[in-house]
Amino acid sequence: xxxxxxxxxxxxxxxxxxxxxxxxxxxVMVDQYTKHLAVIHLKHQEPLVIxxxxxxxLYSENRGAAFGILQGQQGFFFIIGIFVLVVAAYxxxxxxxxxxxxxRWLGLCVIxxxxxxxxxxxxxxxxxxxxxxxxxxxxxxxxxNVADIYVTTATGVxxxxxxxxxxxxxxxxxxxxxxxxTVDND
Numbered sequence: 001x002x003x004x005x006x007x008x009x010x011x012x013x014x015x016x017x018x019x020x021x022x023x024x025x026x027x028v029m030v031d032q033y034t035k036h037l038a039v040i041h042l043k044h045q046e047p048l049v050i051x052x053x054x055x056x057x058l059y060s061e062n063r064g065a066a067f068g069i070l071q072g073q074q075g076f077f078f079i080i081g082i083f084v085l086v087v088a089a090y091x092x093x094x095x096x097x098x099x100x101x102x103x104r105w106l107g108l109c110v111i112x113x114x115x116x117x118x119x120x121x122x123x124x125x126x127x128x129x130x131x132x133x134x135x136x137x138x139x140x141x142x143x144x145n146v147a148d149i150y151v152t153t154a155t156g157v158x159x160x161x162x163x164x165x166x167x168x169x170x171x172x173x174x175x176x177x178x179x180x181x182t183v184d185n186d
Contacts, residue, residue, distance in 0.1 A: 013093050020092040020111055027115030031146040032122060038133035038145075047135070055136055060143040061129040074124050081121035088114045094173050102170070105161055112154035119147030 042048065042059035049056045063074075088110045095103050123130040132143040162171075 012097050016092045016095055016097065016107070017089065020088065020107070020114065023111045024114040024118060027112065027150060028119045028122065028147075031115065031119035031150070034146045035119075035123065035131040035133070038131055042133055054138040055134075057133050058135040058143055060132040060135075061127075062132050062143070063129045074128060077124055078121065081117045081124075084113060084117040091174060096173065105157065106166070109154040109158040109161070112150040113158075116147040116149075116151035116154070119150070120145075 038057070038059055042057055045059065047056040047058040091110050092107065095107055097103065120130045130145065130147075132145045132148075134145060134149075135141070135143045
């Protein structure tokens with residue numbers, strides 16, 4: 001019986017990793033496709049105004065992070081990207097089943113954060129910069145892209161889940177070491 005449970009657990013871990021990889025690749029492809037469209041249709045062009053004074057499509061090459069900080073620090077961004085991938089893989093392996101309704105949102109957040117990190121990392125590796133093209137002129141918000149939407153949205157949802165939905169016991173599955181259950185006999 002124990003061997004059957006172990007086999008199911010291993011299968012579940014592999015299923016989590018495969019789902020994480022396949023869905024992350026899908027979302028990265030969507031991000032890369034939108035960036036490709038931005039290069040083809042927006043580079044060296046006037047902004048495409050969607051809503052006058054509010055929102056437009058404006059090609060930009062970002063060699064830094066949000067708000068233009070850390071310009072030219074590609075090695076740093078690569079290390080952060082690898083770190084995100086390692087943490088995401090760890091979480092997906094530890095989830096009982098990300099398809100389980102209780103952990104579904106956590107799994108989806110991990111997938112979107114992964115896709116966002118990888119989508120921007122692909123740009124940095126291949127081009128040395130990230131293609132941005134979505135611009136809220138109304139509030140002069142920094143130009144961003146689909147990968148940024150993935151990361152920002154998933155991080156916001158994850159914060160809400162961690163603050164209001166998941167209990168400490170729910171998240172015990174992510175601990176590196178099991179909690180000590182020794183009883184003090186004093």
